[in-house]
Amino acid sequence: xxxxxxxxxKLVPVPSKNMIPERDIDKDPILEAQHLGIDFGGLTAVDDFxxxxxxxEIAGLIGPNGAxxxxxxxxxxxxxxxxxxxxxxxxxxxxxMNTVQVNRAGIARTFQNIRLFSNLSVEDNVKIxxxxxxxxxxxxxxxxxxxxxxxxxxxxxxxMELLSIFDMQGLADAKAGSLPYGAQRRLEIVRALATNPSLxxxxxxxxxMNPSETSELMDNIVKIRDTFxxxxxxxxxxxNLVMGICEGICVLNFGQVIAxxxxxxxQNNPEVIKAYLGTGRSE
Amino acid sequence: xxxxxxxxxxxxxxxxxxxxxIAAFIVMQVCNAGxxxxxxxxxxxxxxxxxxxxxxxxxxxxxxxxxxxLGHAGFMSVGAxxxxxxxxxxxxxxxxxxxxxxxxMVVGAAMAGVAGVIVGVPVLRLRGDYLAIxxxxxxxxxxxxxxxxxxxxxxxxxxxxxxxxxxxxLSENGKAILKGPMGFTSNAKLASxxxxxxxxxxxxxxxxxxxxxxxxxxxxxxxDNRIAAESVGIGATKYKLMAFVTxxxxxxxxxxxxxxxxxxxxxxxxxxxTSILILVFVVLGGIGNIRxxxxxxxxxxxxxxxxxxFDLDQYRMLVYAIVLILxxxxxxNPVIRGFFAQVKSRxxxxxxxxxxGGAAQ
Numbered sequence: 001x002x003x004x005x006x007x008x009x010k011l012v013p014v015p016s017k018n019m020i021p022e023r024d025i026d027k028d029p030i031l032e033a034q035h036l037g038i039d040f041g042g043l044t045a046v047d048d049f050x051x052x053x054x055x056x057e058i059a060g061l062i063g064p065n066g067a068x069x070x071x072x073x074x075x076x077x078x079x080x081x082x083x084x085x086x087x088x089x090x091x092x093x094x095x096x097m098n099t100v101q102v103n104r105a106g107i108a109r110t111f112q113n114i115r116l117f118s119n120l121s122v123e124d125n126v127k128i129x130x131x132x133x134x135x136x137x138x139x140x141x142x143x144x145x146x147x148x149x150x151x152x153x154x155x156x157x158x159x160m161e162l163l164s165i166f167d168m169q170g171l172a173d174a175k176a177g178s179l180p181y182g183a184q185r186r187l188e189i190v191r192a193l194a195t196n197p198s199l200x201x202x203x204x205x206x207x208x209m210n211p212s213e214t215s216e217l218m219d220n221i222v223k224i225r226d227t228f229x230x231x232x233x234x235x236x237x238x239x240n241l242v243m244g245i246c247e248g249i250c251v252l253n254f255g256q257v258i259a260x261x262x263x264x265x266x267q268n269n270p271e272v273i274k275a276y277l278g279t280g281r282s283e
Numbered sequence: 284x285x286x287x288x289x290x291x292x293x294x295x296x297x298x299x300x301x302x303x304x305i306a307a308f309i310v311m312q313v314c315n316a317g318x319x320x321x322x323x324x325x326x327x328x329x330x331x332x333x334x335x336x337x338x339x340x341x342x343x344x345x346x347x348x349x350x351x352x353l354g355h356a357g358f359m360s361v362g363a364x365x366x367x368x369x370x371x372x373x374x375x376x377x378x379x380x381x382x383x384x385x386x387x388m389v390v391g392a393a394m395a396g397v398a399g400v401i402v403g404v405p406v407l408r409l410r411g412d413y414l415a416i417x418x419x420x421x422x423x424x425x426x427x428x429x430x431x432x433x434x435x436x437x438x439x440x441x442x443x444x445x446x447x448x449x450x451x452x453l454s455e456n457g458k459a460i461l462k463g464p465m466g467f468t469s470n471a472k473l474a475s476x477x478x479x480x481x482x483x484x485x486x487x488x489x490x491x492x493x494x495x496x497x498x499x500x501x502x503x504x505x506x507d508n509r510i511a512a513e514s515v516g517i518g519a520t521k522y523k524l525m526a527f528v529t530x531x532x533x534x535x536x537x538x539x540x541x542x543x544x545x546x547x548x549x550x551x552x553x554x555x556x557t558s559i560l561i562l563v564f565v566v567l568g569g570i571g572n573i574r575x576x577x578x579x580x581x582x583x584x585x586x587x588x589x590x591x592x593f594d595l596d597q598y599r600m601l602v603y604a605i606v607l608i609l610x611x612x613x614x615x616n617p618v619i620r621g622f623f624a625q626v627k628s629r630x631x632x633x634x635x636x637x638x639x640g641g642a643a644q
Contacts, residue, residue, distance in 0.1 A: 077514060103516035115511035117504050128504045131497065132516045138525060141496030142489050148496065155497070173288065195515050 011248055011262050019260060021247050024054025028091055030199050030231045031107075036075055036085035037255075045071045046255040049085070053199065053248075058225055059233045060246035062266075064275060067252040069235045070112055073201050077109050078102045090198065104132055108197035110188040112204050112235075118177025122168065122187055125176045126159040129194025134158060162190050165227075166220060181208045186217075193224065200224070202234040206241050214238055218245050243267065251275065297491050300574040304487065307581070308480045315476070323588045331584045332479025333541035336486045338564040338580035339573055340533035343490055345562070346571030347499070348526035349506030350407070351415040353558050354422030355534050358395040360553035362535025363542035364429055366391030367467045370543070371460045372436040374471065384473040388482070388539045395535020398425070399528040407523040422558050429550035434461040466549040467542075474543035482540055483577075486533045490573060493529060502526045567610055583607075 011019040020029055029052040036049040046068040053059050061069050074080045076087055078099045087094045089105050097105060108129075117125050134155045140147040163169050166186040171179065176187060185205055192200055205221070206214045218241055225232055236242050242249060243263040251259040251266060253275040259266055266272055311328065314320050337359060344352045366387035377383050406417045433444040437457025444450040448459050461467055493499050501522045504512040509519060542548055564583060568575030586606065590599035613619050 079510065079514075099510075099513040100516050100518045103514060109514055111511065111514075115508045115514075117507040117511065119507055120500070120503060124500055127497070128500050128512070128517070129515045131501055131504075135497040138493070138496075138498045141498055142492050144492055151497065191515060 018050060018052030019248055020052050020054035021057050024056055027055050029053055030055050030090055031076070031233075032088040033072075033076070034086050034088070036072070036082050036087060038071065038075055038080055038083045044255055046075065046252075047084075049075075049252075049255075049257060051250050051257075051260075053231045053233055055198075055231055056225060056229055057231050057248060058221065058246050059231070060242045060249040061233060061235045061252065062237075062239075062242055062249060063252035068255040069252055070203060071255075072252070073109060073203055073235065076102075076201065077107055103195055103197075106196075106198035107201060108192035108195045108199075109201035110185070110192050110203055110205065112207070114181075114184050114188060116176040116184055116187060116191075118175070120176055121172065122163070122174050122176050122179070123156070123159050123172040125187060125191050126162055126194050127155045129162075129191035130155050130158055131195075133194065133196055159194070162194055165193070165224065166190060182213050185209070186220075189224075193228065198230050200230055200232045202232060202236075204235055204237065206236055206238045214241055217241070221245055293495060300487065300491070300577070301484070303574065304480075304483055304577065308476075311476065321588075321592055323591060324585065327584060327588050328476040329474045329479050329544040330541060331581050332476065332483055333537045333544075334561070334564065334580040334584050335483050335577050336479075336533055336537035336540070337561045338568065338576040339483075339486045339490050340530040340537065341561050342565045342568075342571065342573055342576045343493075343526055343530040343533075345565050346569075346573075346576075347490075347494055347506065348502050348523060348530075350523065350527070351411070352418040352527075352530075353415050353555070353562065354402075354418035354420070354425075355530075355561050356553040356555070356557035357418075357422035357425035358398060358531040358534035359538035359541065359557070360425055360429060360550060361398045362391030362395040362538030363548070363553065364432075364461055364467070364538075364550070365394040366535075366539030367470055367542050368434050368436075368441070368460050370473060371458075371467070371470060372441060380471070380473050381478075384478060384539075384543060387473070387543065388536045391539035392532045392536040395538065396528055396532040398535075399531025400524070403524045403527040403531075404520075407520060407527060419555065419558070422553075422555060426550050426554055429461070429466070429553075430464050432461055433459060433463055435459040464549060464551070466547065466552070468547040470543070470546050470548075472544060472546055474540050479540055482536055486536070487573070487577075489529065489533070493526075494573075498522065498525060563607065567607070567614075 010022045012022050012025050013019055018029070018032070031051070031053045033049055033051045037047040038045050049072060061072060063069055071080065075082050078094065078097055089102070089107060092105065094102055094105065117128060120128070134151055136147040136151040139145070160169050160172065163172060166189070168183065168186065168190070171183065176184065179187065185207070189202065189205065202221070206217055209217060221232060221234070222245055224230070234246070246263060249261065249263060249266045250257055251269075251272050258271045258275060259269045261269070315325065337355065341352065341355050344350055369390040370383050370387040373383055373386060377386070402418070402421050406414055409417060431445050433446070433448055433451055435442045435448070435451040435453045435457050437454040439454065442451040442453060442457070448462060451459060453459065494503075501512070501517045502525065504517055505519055505522055513519060538553070564580040565576045567583065568577065568579030587599050587603055590602050
């Protein structure tokens with residue numbers, strides 16, 4: 001693999017039973033979820049979820065199907081309002097924020113079932129991501145004042161720059177909906193990055209990709225972290241990817257955190273093995 | 284031929300739309316000057332312009348913003364009646380017809396915009412069918428308000444009443460402008476085909492410029508996928524409202540133009556049927572396709588008049604309905620669509636070959 005070896009990091013404990021990489025310990029964690037939980041009717045989907053993510057950490061959230069991983073993403077981005085607990089983003093309580101405000105505060109995400117603006121071009125999709133970064137008001141646009149041309153040029157250049165992360169400049173004019181599956185997933189990441197986040201949530205970024213695409217994606221995720229100096233939290237079923245690039249991993253089962261630690265610790269954790277493979281009693 | 288960038292392609296596309304409008308205007312003006320137009324068609328020139336603007340306005344809501352509005356005749360009537368009140372009350376102050384028409388349009392557009400905000404703020408929180416139902420109710424409410432609204436003017440200013448003309452308490456020199464179910468009468472017809480043409484150009488420019496901008500992209504993003512749009516920090520209410528109110532403002536201006544073509548008009552002119560008629564223009568011309576809805580609006584406004592001149596007077600609404608059904612079937616039939624796609628690719632096939640070569644280099 002072309003990826004340079006990652007420097008060995010050690011996970012160190014921070015308050016509220018969380019772990020973040022050693023190099024991020026001097027700074028407050030970018031995200032801290034404390035006792036987060038949500039009920040749907042009588043069903044508790046996620047309960048007592050605690051996690052801290054370091055400023056430049058690549059963290060993984062894994063667990064069997066239906067464990068509540070995407071629900072955690074929806075709680076962090078306020079698609080659902082949590083029933084219990086708090087989310088601190090860069091030390092700020094997100095209690096009163098909605099999805100839009102959480103994004104402006106610094107969390108961007110991709111979706112498990114791809115949600116692109118499929119009728120629009122690839123470039124427009126990225127420009128929509130740049131909405132709060134580059135732009136001019138409605139009147140500037142309607143009267144085509146100089147501010148409009150300046151901001152459009154800026155948005156175009158920035159969009160092309162972002163697309164170049166995945167070598168997608170050539171596809172800028174294509175309709176987003178007509179892209180192959182893997183390219184759509186990559187475009188979602190670019191669009192999320194365009195919002196200038198400090199924490200990027202990736203929901204199954206490698207789903208539907210072949211092994212070579214996945215390995216390329218792993219390189220790119222690390223590259224994104226190194227270039228933008230942001231934290232990344234990803235949900236993934238591909239264990240090669242999770243064990244290959246994640247520094248800290250959190251395992252969910254039935255809405256509860258059953259294990260936290262480095263990839264090595266997780267791989268040897270009996271609770272995790274039980275959750276994935278069963279207890280063996282039924283055999 | 285070089286491969287066109289989307290920006291350039293858009294420029295060409297927009298130029299074609301403007302070109303069609305300008306060419307149609309010139310042709311009609313020449314025909315009119317040459318006496319080639321029948322009086323019934325001549326009478327339709329201004330209504331065509333008003334309906335074209337309505338179609339552009341509604342397409343902004345239905346096509347670009349993706350919300351179904353069934354009450355756009357309501358905004359049209361708000362514009363129409365407030366515009367007429369403005370024009371008639373200023374009759375003695377401002378002698379110039381052109382300036383009075385312009386003022387009437389600004390007033391009508393502004394009032395319709397206010398109505399758009401009042402309706403839009405609570406209603407745009409609803410989605411899909413609910414929005415359609417509420418806008419439908421709005422159209423009916425507006426019509427009923429104008430049915431009982433009496434407005435008069437004298438030297439002391441405007442007088443309003445919801446009872447009858449006598450309750451206006453006008454002085455001797457005063458005159459009633461809006462008379463409840465009778466609407467307005469003895470209006471000076473200020474509208475002209477040229478004014479209509481200019482209004483179309485303005486509406487077209489505003490719409491196209493808005494669509495191809497940051498705001499327009501946000502509006503379309505919310506249409507395509509609301510959750511994703513919110514996840515990249517686009518506030519739904521602001522941009523839905525922006526499209527809705529812009530559309531209401533254009534509908535108001537179109538209403539003024541329409542009303543100014545007649546010396547009298549009753550509020551029942553702007554009923555549910557009118558809202559549906561405008562929706563038909565949009566659907567027939569293509570949802571989200573501004574150029575298509577312009578052509579559909581012009582064609583469907585002229586069609587009944589054309590049929591009248593072809594001795595089909597008794598059957599003209601029947602023929603009109605059949606034409607509508609046939610066009611709907613034809614545009615949704617996969618075989619026919621495929622045939623047109625094939626024809627199109629054969630015409631542009633040569634270009635595409637070169638485009639491929641260009642892209643490969």
